[in-house]
Amino acid sequence: MATLNIQGVTKAFGPTHVLHGIDLDVADGEMIVIVGASGCGKSTLLRIVAGLETASTGNVVIAGRNVTALEPAERDVAMVFQNYALYPHMSVFDNMAYGLKIRGLPRDDIAARVQEAANLLGIGALLERRPRQLSGGQRQRVAMGRAIVREPKLFLFDEPLSNLDAKLRVQMRAEIRRLQKRLGVTSLFVTHDQVEAMTLGDRLVVMHAGHAAQIATPMEIWARPADTYVASFIGSPAMNLFPATLEEGGHAARLDSNGLVLPFHDGPRPGPAGRKLTIGVRPEHLTPGQGGLELQVDLVEPLGGESVIHARLADGTEVTAKLPGSSYSDGALNVIIPLHTLHVFDGETGKRLEAGG
Amino acid sequence: MRRKVIFGNKLLPYLLLAPQLIVTAIFFFWPAAEAIRYSFLRQDAFGISVMFVGLENFQDLFADERYLQVVWNTIWFSFWVTVLSMGVALLLAVLADRHIRGRNTYRTLLIWPYAIAPAIAAVLYIFLFHPSLGLLGRALNGFGVPWDYRLNGDQAMLVVILAAAWKQVSYNFLFFLAGLQSIPKSVLEAAAIDGASPSRRFWTVIFPLLSPTTFFLLVINITSAVFDTFGIIDALTGGGPGNATQTMIYRAYVDGRVNLDLGSSAAQSVVLMIAVMALTLVQFRFIERRVHY
Numbered sequence: 001m002a003t004l005n006i007q008g009v010t011k012a013f014g015p016t017h018v019l020h021g022i023d024l025d026v027a028d029g030e031m032i033v034i035v036g037a038s039g040c041g042k043s044t045l046l047r048i049v050a051g052l053e054t055a056s057t058g059n060v061v062i063a064g065r066n067v068t069a070l071e072p073a074e075r076d077v078a079m080v081f082q083n084y085a086l087y088p089h090m091s092v093f094d095n096m097a098y099g100l101k102i103r104g105l106p107r108d109d110i111a112a113r114v115q116e117a118a119n120l121l122g123i124g125a126l127l128e129r130r131p132r133q134l135s136g137g138q139r140q141r142v143a144m145g146r147a148i149v150r151e152p153k154l155f156l157f158d159e160p161l162s163n164l165d166a167k168l169r170v171q172m173r174a175e176i177r178r179l180q181k182r183l184g185v186t187s188l189f190v191t192h193d194q195v196e197a198m199t200l201g202d203r204l205v206v207m208h209a210g211h212a213a214q215i216a217t218p219m220e221i222w223a224r225p226a227d228t229y230v231a232s233f234i235g236s237p238a239m240n241l242f243p244a245t246l247e248e249g250g251h252a253a254r255l256d257s258n259g260l261v262l263p264f265h266d267g268p269r270p271g272p273a274g275r276k277l278t279i280g281v282r283p284e285h286l287t288p289g290q291g292g293l294e295l296q297v298d299l300v301e302p303l304g305g306e307s308v309i310h311a312r313l314a315d316g317t318e319v320t321a322k323l324p325g326s327s328y329s330d331g332a333l334n335v336i337i338p339l340h341t342l343h344v345f346d347g348e349t350g351k352r353l354e355a356g357g
Numbered sequence: 358m359r360r361k362v363i364f365g366n367k368l369l370p371y372l373l374l375a376p377q378l379i380v381t382a383i384f385f386f387w388p389a390a391e392a393i394r395y396s397f398l399r400q401d402a403f404g405i406s407v408m409f410v411g412l413e414n415f416q417d418l419f420a421d422e423r424y425l426q427v428v429w430n431t432i433w434f435s436f437w438v439t440v441l442s443m444g445v446a447l448l449l450a451v452l453a454d455r456h457i458r459g460r461n462t463y464r465t466l467l468i469w470p471y472a473i474a475p476a477i478a479a480v481l482y483i484f485l486f487h488p489s490l491g492l493l494g495r496a497l498n499g500f501g502v503p504w505d506y507r508l509n510g511d512q513a514m515l516v517v518i519l520a521a522a523w524k525q526v527s528y529n530f531l532f533f534l535a536g537l538q539s540i541p542k543s544v545l546e547a548a549a550i551d552g553a554s555p556s557r558r559f560w561t562v563i564f565p566l567l568s569p570t571t572f573f574l575l576v577i578n579i580t581s582a583v584f585d586t587f588g589i590i591d592a593l594t595g596g597g598p599g600n601a602t603q604t605m606i607y608r609a610y611v612d613g614r615v616n617l618d619l620g621s622s623a624a625q626s627v628v629l630m631i632a633v634m635a636l637t638l639v640q641f642r643f644i645e646r647r648v649h650y
Contacts, residue, residue, distance in 0.1 A: 050546075051549075051550075052549070052550075073549060073551075073553070073554070078550065078551075079546075079550050081547060082543075083541065085541065085543035085546065086544075088544070098561075099552055102551060103552060150551070
């Protein structure tokens with residue numbers, strides 16, 4: 001158990017810059033999820049923390065000790081890989097005991113610790129098996145067990161759930177969270193799945209093109225996304241983004257698509273009239289009603305209690321709405337935008353614009 | 358899923374198999390049968406009289422101390438060729454598996470010796486080890502080490518082993534490299550994070566995961582060293598000095614072709630045949646369950 005500080009870490013592979021200065025402070029026992037699309041540098045960041053890659057500049061500090069120059073072995077971290085990376089020629093027991101044997105623990109201690117971890121994970125009966133005799137979920141548990149027995153300062157998870165089927169993924173997700181809370185080990189968890197990110201993390205790091213676009217709690221990110229990338233990445237279906245211009249001395253926005261004027265309920269935004277804006281509305285915040293957007297529905301996806309509606313405005317702008325019930329069909333549909341659900345972003349930089357700022 | 362082909366004509370399958378069967382019969386079964394027949398006969402050097410002697414050829418063979426020496430030579434030679442060529446190949450493969458600049462060139466260069474004819478390999482080694490022509494041979498004599506593999510049996514054996522191993526390194530290298538590349542990188546990273554030092558990673562993870570390759574190569578190398586090194590020995594030492602570098606294959610050739618003792622040569626061939634069958638049996642048994650993890 002320990003804190004982790006990532007200080008100004010950059011990484012370049014030759015001329016390709018993968019990370020552009022990441023700063024992150026992780027408290028003791030915290031679970032941080034690094035989420036982003038593929039190629040955003042999230043795995044590279046994790047591998048730098050593990051010591052499998054070296055940072056081009058910047059420092060990694062674990063429990064107050066600068067480990068930037070140290071080998072993975074000396075950092076006292078444990079990692080769970082996407083493909084589990086179990087030692088195929090060793091039994092489950094030996095897989096879990098490998099790191100302990102290297103540390104020269106007495107044989108009895110090793111056996112006790114492996115047994116305890118195995119019981120915790122419900123794989124106590126599998127200790128004699130080889131990895132190839134296990135199912136995907138069992139291999140996943142062994143990989144977890146191998147990390148747990150080491151009692152490391154830091155757990156690192158590199159998309160550990162993406163090779164599992166959907167049902168097992170949900171189950172393992174909950175198990176990992178429960179286990180992490182119970183053991184209280186500081187953890188970094190990398191994923192491209194925003195649902196995984198929202199449900200697992202105490203805080204999220206949303207990565208985009210080598211930058212940390214936003215570091216905050218899941219609800220904070222959902223409620224106040226820092227820019228349009230985060231806004232469209234977190235939340236399913238993705239947030240609707242409409243181009244708009246600033247109006248009425250900063251007190252309202254006019255949508256470019258249909259000229260609809262949306263007054264800001266929480267105060268004016270700075271800037272001259274005509275400033276380019278992007279207005280964001282989550283699909284689940286749209287509600288049926290007159291006087292808002294006039295949609296032409298072209299696809300309805302019923303989910304049971306609610307429906308996801310794909311539609312277009314008159315000028316072709318795509319709109320997604322998530323509405324209660326299932327009695328929708330193709331054709332005209334009117335929805336209104338509740339004003340308190342608006343997200344306002346700068347039209348050029350994509351950064352969030354707060355009221356009065 | 359296995360598909361069953363149904364032939365309308367009963368003769369067709371045999372016709373399709375015929376070329377392979379005929380080749381095997383003419384070039385293997387027939388000479389093998391002849392060898393077995395001759396091993397029970399004794400013939401004078403001019404081929405005029407032939408008499409049946411039962412197992413006498415075999416009895417003579419194993420009573421002959423020089424033949425036992427040849428058997429020992431073969432074992433000694435094969436052991437060292439196998440150990441050397443596999444050891445060096447593994448080392449080179451581990452080095453080539455790293456991210457080094459120009460590794461494709463390096464690999465290509467390492468594969469060349471395999472494409473060189475045994476006689477030419479032998480000539481290369483003569484240019485290296487000949488006491489008056491060879492680079493190393495002259496250097497050794499210059500440093501006061503009495504070096505002449507044409508007179509000293511141990512030195513001759515050393516040169517023959519080096520040449521045969523050198524030629525085999527390429528083949529082993531290719532297989533070891535392929536084996537190394539099939540080990541998932543993340544497994545090695547997991548071991549690194551688990552705290553294993555590079556040498557520990559090699560012996561506890563890489564080497565065990567290479568064991569199918571190693572087993573396969575072991576069998577192939579022993580077989581090739583025992584049965585397939587005639588060319589190098591013939592061109593380098595001709596089995597000498599004395600019979601210091603004579604192997605079983607070479608001896609069978611000398612007795613049959615030079616000494617015209619067909620009975621003994623045939624008996625030796627039969628011994629070799631039994632040996633090769635035993636080795637093949639071992640090979641099949643292990644290759645059948647090659648993936649043992």
